[in-house]
Amino acid sequence: MARVRHDRLDCSPGCAVEATLQFIDGKWKGVILYHLLSSTLRFNEIRRRLPSVTPRMLTTQLRELESDGFVARKVFPEVPPKVEYSLTERGRSLEPVVMALKAWGDAHAGVAAKAA
Template identity: 85%
Template sequence: MSRVRHDRLDCSPGCAVEAALQFIDGKWKGVILYHLLDGTLRFNEIRRRLPGVTPRMLTNQLRELEADGFLARKVFAEVPPKVEYSLTGRGRSLEPVIAALKAWGDAHADFAPKPYADAAA
């Protein structure tokens, strides 16, 4: 299912924020971008860093990030196939945003809500 994108960003004061968040929405996109800040990674290297993601979900998230211009995907003609992912200039431009999110998360992780299973206990 494709996402609805803004054609114009002048609809309201928060509209640009909403539009920006649409690019990195998804459970894994922000984390994928964070790990790619370290450099180029292969599919299984990304997967090892995200143990909770399924291969299908990771593929979908990588495809969306590539379609939005945040990732470059390089396929090598060899057997087995080798595919590398790296940030484009547009993806690299998110570095201060991702760093700020990480810093905020580090400072506030102790205040995260408890999962429902723990709350019932």
């Protein structure tokens, strides 16, 4: 199902925040972006770093990140096929956001688990 995206970002004071979150929502997108910050990775390298993700879900999340301009997909003409994923400049611009989410999670995720 296609996600509804904002056409304009002037609808309310929090609208830009909502629009930004819509780009990186999805269970795996933030983690994919985090791993691609360190290097260019092949599909199976990403799968090894995310053992709980199914190949279909990983493909879907990578395609959405690519269509939104955050991830570049490079296909090498060889057998077997080789595909590499890397961040675009737009994807790299999310580094402070992703690292802030990581820092917050490092500080608070354990606290939430203990409270539950």
